[in-house]
Amino acid sequence: MNNLKRLPLAFFKRSITTEFTKNKFKVQRGNYNYLDESHINFFRDLLGETRIIMDLSDLEKYNVDWFKQCRGSSGLVLKPKNTEEVSQILNFCNNNRLAVCPQGGNTGVVGGCTPVFDEIIISMELMDKVIDLDDTSGILVCQSGCILQNLNEYLESKNLIVPLDLGAKGSCQIGGNVSTNAGGIRLLRYGNLHGNILGLEVVTATGEIMNCMSTLKKDNTGYHLKHLFIGSEGTLGVVTKVAIQCPPKSKHVNVAFLGLENFDKVLETFKRAKQDLGEVLSAFEVLDSETMRFNKDKFQIESPIGNHPFYLLIETSGSNQQHDSEKLNGLLEKLLSEKCITNGTVATDEAKINSIWNIREITPQGYKMDEFVFCYDISVPLNHYYGIVDEIKSRMGNKAKRVFGYGHLGDANLHLQVAVNTYSQETRELLEPFLFERVRELNGSISAEHGMGFLKGKYLGLARPSSSLGLMKRLKRMFDPNGILNPYKVFPY
Amino acid sequence: MNNLKRLPLAFFKRSITTEFTKNKFKVQRGNYNYLDESHINFFRDLLGETRIIMDLSDLEKYNVDWFKQCRGSSGLVLKPKNTEEVSQILNFCNNNRLAVCPQGGNTGVVGGCTPVFDEIIISMELMDKVIDLDDTSGILVCQSGCILQNLNEYLESKNLIVPLDLGAKGSCQIGGNVSTNAGGIRLLRYGNLHGNILGLEVVTATGEIMNCMSTLKKDNTGYHLKHLFIGSEGTLGVVTKVAIQCPPKSKHVNVAFLGLENFDKVLETFKRAKQDLGEVLSAFEVLDSETMRFNKDKFQIESPIGNHPFYLLIETSGSNQQHDSEKLNGLLEKLLSEKCITNGTVATDEAKINSIWNIREITPQGYKMDEFVFCYDISVPLNHYYGIVDEIKSRMGNKAKRVFGYGHLGDANLHLQVAVNTYSQETRELLEPFLFERVRELNGSISAEHGMGFLKGKYLGLARPSSSLGLMKRLKRMFDPNGILNPYKVFPY
Known part of the structure; x- marks a missing residue:
């Protein structure tokens, strides 16, 4: 999987006009100051003319989210180049009670990284430098605005990969991945970001630079603070640097695409795959027949193995092609003979692997x-x-x-x-x-x-018991006393 | 490795009398109340006569740490059976400003789980029940007092393992492992506890039961609070329940024990092992010649491959014996022919694997x-x-x-x-x-x-920059306003 170029997820057609979030969802603006000329002068002095965006047509792509469900009306995008600038921006905004919306690749799907009202957008797109790579241990340190796919291409040249792979990888940024605790396809194999992120540098609402950097797999010196920022969606701080553990690139990849009669057989196949494929199992994805019909209607993509109620995409990646193929083919033969799967095809060459992954990944584009x-x-x-x-x-x-x-x-x-x-x-x-x-x-x-x-913020009370909800609110107040960081997000508005 | 019975790490000989920590390190007692009859009556009413320990000789093993470096003078051990009792104990202690020391298996080596003065010890040893196991997903839910080895034996009967293995496993408890973010041998393969713990239930200093339970690998609903308790060594809360992701038990294990001329060759072998063994590499341990001499002096255990400046123990565990052996033997042949390793032996049967692991693990007993x-x-x-x-x-x-x-x-x-x-x-x-x-x-x-x-608490300022040290202190005050939870630990005393 690691060396495949799948279709990038393009921005959706701009023909549909997205209604303003504040009107569509009837949100009340928080008690923040409005941007005035003196504020803009401060930012202009700090960043120069070329790193602030105020032109309405240029602002559009920062104000509208990826799935075109949300639309803000920010009049200002700031593009810092380093941590010190992020710190100065936040310190100024906190002192002047100006709300901000930190933004990575703007590929979130729950409206977490687009403004709701006129929050100042802090775009991390210019903070895209790799700082260090130790290719013996596989530990990468980089700025948070690095695009996931760029990082992966850089690492592949060193026989490593990012332990994270998403449909949005061509646009999303590692800082956004960290801030949302992004999951994706490789999680099954490499675990989540809480396990893989070794260190973070974060700027909190007052502009304080919080150094939680470490490049060590084992480091038990005091509270494990970085985890508070992983998945807090920019409401506790803005991630500026990331240290991440990167596994070796697998030498060989196999993909099987299978048709099954019912969901019980899907579950049975999963159990068997865990047992028989063990350590080489790297993806186990399911599609139902309606997803396949959707793909056919929108993209004229058809199942390569005829029509079935369910389809599975099983990927192995390992260090020895012959061993991996033996394991996968052995499993599939057993599953076929026991009628657990109805039909299937296996791909080992890159073009066919790409075309199978495309069936699973193209859907959101429609x-x-x-x-x-x-x-x-x-x-x-x-x-x-x-x-x-x-x-x-x-x-x-x-x-x-x-x-x-x-x-x-x-x-x-x-x-x-x-x-x-x-x-x-x-x-x-x-x-x-x-x-x-x-x-x-x-x-x-x-x-x-x-x-x-x-x-989804308004359903937080459904998702979390009152004790942890109460603690979340206390933490938010502690980190961001004026509530300037990404307001209306995570918590009910 | 998973099915091996290694030598348990016994408590060290009690012949050496450990000096009181407070005298040895000249610590000042905090501003806490002293235990009086009314307090004891409260605990007696709550737990009954059999679940409080006040007899001096019975208190000994709770007051002295594993490596006999620390000694407290607690006069009371409480043994709750459920979360509600832990909550009532902490609520009472907080209201009465009584300091407490939460204790699991008392196998810590930095004096984190033994009292320094007269803190009330909360022993979790009776909270040792497995609550649930989903053997399809491998998710285990249990009370925090379960002994690691017992959990592993229970899981092995379901073809699963705990993703954690320590020398102290015969005594240490999973709640203590979580509270210290224990590492150990399996970390290389399965990652750390931040990646493997799915949910926690924790009681904070005021007695509030903090429900951070989840049994899901992917759950991004609000701040990821559980991570604050992982590795905070009982200073922010007492862990009462744990949900943990357990990987399938590997079907086959190989262990190689190698002799090498110098440390450059050790590093070269590590790089090659990562490349060639890939997904089946499950341990990569080093010993120097002095460690081997120590083992010989104390236990008459000798190197099975003659004397060398360095020794490596490499373990593979995988789903196919033939594949794993091919990978391991292929690597070793190359390393031998290139003179990267001088000598070596490979074990595939349980007895020989045990005896090799014993060389690496017996040292602390001496x-x-x-x-x-x-x-x-x-x-x-x-x-x-x-x-x-x-x-x-x-x-x-x-x-x-x-x-x-x-x-x-x-x-x-x-x-x-x-x-x-x-x-x-x-x-x-x-x-x-x-x-x-x-x-x-x-x-x-x-x-x-x-x-x-x-x-090590007094060196916290060396380990952490001032920004994160400041945040740690604010978090401690927020969770534990009276500072009753495990005082003198983590922070400088």
Whole structure:
């Protein structure tokens, strides 16, 4: 997988105009100051004319989110080049009670990195330098604005990879990945960012530079502060530097694409794959038949193995092609002979591997072509994993054009989608909070890998017990007494 | 490795009387109340007569630490059976300003889990129940007092393992492992506890039960609070329940024991092992010749491959014996022919694997047999890893009986030991803070996997920059306003 160039996730067509978030969701502006000429002069003196954006048409791409669900009305984007500048910006904003919205690649899908009102956008795009790589230990230190795909290409030249791979990798930035605790495809193999991030440098709301840098796998000297910033979506601080443990690039990759009759067989195949593929299993992804129909309608992409109720994409990556193939083929032969899988194909060459991964990864690009798609990113314990899709199908009836599900089954992470002709608040209310309450009943998570952002923040009380919600609020007040950092996000607005 | 019964690390001989910590280190008692009859009556009513310990001889094993470096004078041990009791104990202690010392298996080596003065000891030993195991996903939920080895034996019967393995596993408890962010041998393969712990239940100083439980690999709903308790050594809360991701038990294990001429060849072998063994590499441990001489003197254990300046223990664990052996033997043949390694032996049967692991793991049992050993647990970037041992050798000259080093080289974690005839403050002062300052210069960590506890707390300012030290203090005040939780630990006393 590591050396593949998959299709980049392009920004969606700009033909659909996104309504202002503040109107669509009836949000009340917080008690912040309005930007005036003296503020702008300060930023102009600090950054120079070329690193502040105030032109309306240039601001558009920073004000509208990736899935075109949210739209802010920020009049100012700042582009710092180093930590000291980030510190000075935040110190000034805190002293002047100006709200800010830190922004990486702007590829979030829950409105976490776009402004809601006129927050000043701090874009990290110019902080994109690799600082150091130790290629014996595989430890990379870089600025937070590095684009994930660029980092991965740099590492591949040293036979290493980033332990993280997302559809948005061509645009998303490592600092944004850290701030949202991004998941993705490699999590099954390499674990989450809490395990892989070794150190962070973060600037808090008052402009204090918080040095939580370490480049050591084992370092137990005091509280493990960096974890507070991983996944707090820019509400506790702005990540400026990242140290990350990078595993060796696997020498060989195999991908199997399988058709199955029902979901019980999907689960059985997962158990068997864990047992038989063991340490070389690197992805275990599921698609339902409706996802495949969606892909066919939008992109004329068809299943290479005929039509089936479910499809699995199993990837191995390892150090010895012959060993990996033996393990994978041995498993598939057994599964076929036991009728656990109905049909399948295996790819070992790059072109075919790409085309199979494309089936799994192209779907989100179709979301805004001629309909509106409600996108949910949930975790559901495996015994209820697909049941929740069926429940939503039956709840929506003919009110939805289609309900479909796909996702990282190996991590119990499901992307559940509901397509309708046009967005309506009524449809949203039919889906939410019903879906989120149901997920909670099943001990799942209403946000597996995308965070709370703006869109899910109001359901925080559903996701978290009151004790931890109370602690979150105390931490927010402690780190950001004026509440200037990414307001209206994570917490209910 | 997973199915091996290694020698348990027994408590050291009790013949040496440990001086009281408060006298040895001249500590000032904090402003806490003294235990009186009314307090004892409260605890007696809550727990009953059998779950409080006040008898002096029974108190001994709770008051003295594993390495016999620290001794408290607690007059009361409480043994709660459930979270509600822990909550009531802490609430009462907080209201009455009584200091407490939470204690798991009391196997810490930096005096983190033994009292310094008369702190009430909360022993978690009766909270040892497994609550749930999902054997498809491998997610275990248990009380925090479960002994690591018991958990592992339970999991092995389901073809799973705990992603954690320590010399102290026969006594240490999972809650203590979490509270100290314990490292150990499996870290190289499965990563650290921040990556593997999915959820925690914790009681804070005021008795509030903090529910940070989740049994999901992907859950991004708000701040990731549990990480604050991982590695904070019982100073922010008492861990009562743990949810942990458990990997499948590897079907096959191989162990190679190698002799090498110099440390450059050790590093070269590490690079090659990462490349060639890839996903099946599960341990990469180093011992120097002095460690081997120590083992011979204390236990009459000899190297099975003759004498060499350095020894490596390389373990593979995987799903296919033939594949794993091919990879390992292929690597060793190349290394031998290139004279990178001088000699070696490979074990595939359990008895021989055990005896090889025993060489690496028996050393700490000899520390108190007839000399005093200063034990340091440090991380050092690999290019300086063994240089630091040579520096300490040359600094100590004939003031030390021997200086030796061994450790988890794959994680850059070195156990550096200095043996002397008897403990003296003068020798300690020759070693510290020189060693810790040198480690800091090399961008290492003064505590890789054992924490700060009491013994290293005073060097916190060396280990952490002022910004993060300041934040630690603010967090401590927020969680524990009266400072009753494990005082004199982590922070300088």
